[in-house]
Amino acid sequence: MAIQDEIVLYYSPQTRATGTRILLEELGAPYRLHVLNMKAGENRAPAYLQVNPLGKVPAIRHGDALVTEQVAITIYLADLFPQAGLAPAIGDPLRGPYLRWIAFYGSCFEPAVTDRSMQREPAPASRSAYGTYEDVIGLLEAQLKRGPYLLGARYTAADVLWAVALHWTMMFGLVPNGSAFADYVKRVAARPSFAKVGEEDAALAAEHEAAAAVRPAS
Known part of the structure; x- marks a missing residue:
């Protein structure tokens, strides 16, 4: 390959x-x-x-x-x-933090905001994958305040992952629209790749909506 x-x-x-x-x-x-x-x-x-x-x-x-x-x-x-x-190499001091924040997204942030959206209480602390929603949001906010990117001055693939996630979760009120989050998303989403994919996604989503509307009932 x-x-x-x-x-x-x-x-x-x-x-x-x-x-x-x-x-x-x-x-x-x-x-x-x-x-x-x-x-x-x-x-x-x-x-x-x-x-x-x-x-x-x-x-x-x-x-x-x-x-x-x-x-x-x-x-x-x-x-x-x-x-x-876009990825710190093995041996780079940023490699560990880079992997940490990517893993944190999947293992802590996703379950925390899912529980929040479903209005579910998290599991007891001894069994919770993420602690509390407030813990997750507070830790992430503190990291982003160091800016301009998740790992400071270096832009990485982790920023793509997080900027897209925060864009949607703020839109649905699952993450507070505080300045640290809003400024971060605005900064990352200003990149040309975000605009290109966003425009094409909107058109494709409209096509799917239209196709679903005319699909015969089963």
């Missing part, structure tokens, strides 16, 4: 896969989209369940490698294109 092999991104607009597509743009990676209309249930079709049995996006195929889970995909892609400089 060569690095230059085209990457297939299993994709649906305005989902977690959006961040992966932005990252591919940032990396200058060769890729093509395998678009799934989730409003039509294409992510639950047998063909896609062979790719990801959970029926979730994103997933990528690169040669013989199939990678699911947003955090794993972020690490895989940024390491695959070291020339883009």
Whole structure:
């Protein structure tokens, strides 16, 4: 398998896969989209369940490698294109913090905001994956205040992951629209890759909505 092999991104607009597509743009990676209309249930079709049995996006195929889970995909892609400089190399003092904040997203932030959105109490502290929602938000806010990026002056793939997540969670009121969060998202989202993917996502989402509206009832 060569690095230059085209990457297939299993994709649906305005989902977690959006961040992966932005990252591919940032990396200058060769890729093509395998678009799934989730409003039509294409992510639950047998063909896609062979790719990801959970029926979730994103997933990528690169040669013989199939990678699911947003955090794993972020690490895989940024390491695959070291020339883009979006992943501190092994041995770089920033490598540990970089991995920490990517893992923190999946293991703490996602379950915390999910519980928040469902108005569920977290598990007792001895069994909670993240402690409390306030703990998670406070730790993240303190880190972002150091700015301008998650790791200070260095922009990395972790910023793509977090900026997309904070954009959506602030929009739905799951994260407070404080200056540390809002300024960070505005700064990262000003990059051309975010505008390009955002515009194309909006058009594709509209197509999916229209297709779902005319789909015959089963």
